[in-house]
Amino acid sequence: MVNRNLVGRCGLYCGACTIYRAHKDCGEYLERLAEHFKCPPEKVRCEGCMALTRECWGYDCEIVKCLRNKGLEFCYQCRIYENGTCEKFEKLARPYLEDGVDLRANLERIREGKIEEWLCESEEKYKCPVCGKPLSVGAIRKKCYHCGADLSKNP
Numbered sequence: 833m834v835n836r837n838l839v840g841r842c843g844l845y846c847g848a849c850t851i852y853r854a855h856k857d858c859g860e861y862l863e864r865l866a867e868h869f870k871c872p873p874e875k876v877r878c879e880g881c882m883a884l885t886r887e888c889w890g891y892d893c894e895i896v897k898c899l900r901n902k903g904l905e906f907c908y909q910c911r912i913y914e915n916g917t918c919e920k921f922e923k924l925a926r927p928y929l930e931d932g933v934d935l936r937a938n939l940e941r942i943r944e945g946k947i948e949e950w951l952c953e954s955e956e957k958y959k960c961p962v963c964g965k966p967l968s969v970g971a972i973r974k975k976c977y978h979c980g981a982d983l984s985k986n987p
Contacts, residue, residue, distance in 0.1 A: 839942060
């Protein structure tokens with residue numbers, strides 16, 4: 833059964849979000865992210881966009897705050913997003929697109945009600961082909977932080 837809390841409001845699969853993965857996987861990955869963000873490891877935590885609490889990292893996400901202020905749940909519900917003029921979304925989406933993640937396409941699947949299917953595919957996509965453990969978006973083409981496998985050679 834899929835975890836519906838991992839449906840990102842911006843179209844990102846939260847199960848592959850670096851913050852979510854560091855919080856769930858702990859260990860060295862969590863330590864590295866905490867050091868990168870210059871905060872204690874216990875601050876690097878999130879349960880996914882559909883389960884945000886004030887303690888979650890994503891609670892103060894610019895996209896989440898924008899949607900909250902407009903009374904919306906997802907970016908695709910916003911007129912500015914639909915016009916292609918949302919600077920917040922474009923700033924977020926651009927680097928993900930360069931990494932092969934199309935947030936607009938993901939949002940379209942969410943809009944179409946294909947959430948379960950999309951979540952299952954995403955869960956499978958962000959797994960290490962060697963150890964089978966979940967990975968973050970950034971690790972998918974680099975190195976598995978669980979088993980150390982070189983993922984740069986995988987399609």
